[in-house]
Amino acid sequence: MIAVAGHDTASAVAAVPALDRNFAYLSSGTWSLMGVETDAPVINKETEALNFTNEGGVAGTIRLLKNICGMWLLERCRCGWEEISYPELIAEAEACEAFRSLINPDDALFINPMNMEQAIRTYCADHHQPGTGNSRTSGAVYFRKSGTALSSGAGKSAWSFSASGRGSACHRRWKP
Numbered sequence: 001m002i003a004v005a006g007h008d009t010a011s012a013v014a015a016v017p018a019l020d021r022n023f024a025y026l027s028s029g030t031w032s033l034m035g036v037e038t039d040a041p042v043i044n045k046e047t048e049a050l051n052f053t054n055e056g057g058v059a060g061t062i063r064l065l066k067n068i069c070g071m072w073l074l075e076r077c078r079c080g081w082e083e084i085s086y087p088e089l090i091a092e093a094e095a096c097e098a099f100r101s102l103i104n105p106d107d108a109l110f111i112n113p114m115n116m117e118q119a120i121r122t123y124c125a126d127h128h129q130p131g132t133g134n135s136r137t138s139g140a141v142y143f144r145k146s147g148t149a150l151s152s153g154a155g156k157s158a159w160s161f162s163a164s165g166r167g168s169a170c171h172r173r174w175k176p
Contacts, residue, residue, distance in 0.1 A: 014059075030075055031069065037063060038062045050066065068106065070105075
């Protein structure tokens, strides 16, 4: 019998191909989890204000992490669109003007709207931005912001970064 971590994310974190313990991870799917492993819970005003959680990890570690919207916006938009493949969506996103509009994917407006595309338009209008946001660019900006906040909250100035899940296809070095 082989015992695994009690949650799929804990198992994914334990499998990160890191060379040392100074790494951050992003497990990205419909919902994303970005975090770092620590030896003890990190509880302070900064982690509380940023809505970070401390969860038990493998071998007595703690996963300081942030729950992030992930692919939720895209999946909900796809419900209202004709059938379109992910390669087609990626090509369309790459053709869009980057940083034209930036959205906060964790805004309450996006929790479960009847029409996600309209919710994005409403968010852009409410924040005096043109058209619709490029969720690909917005997601990248939000992940970077969350990673930088994790660096500060965990007291780590640099680490390697590992991304996994269907919302990612990379493993690269990253410094906040």
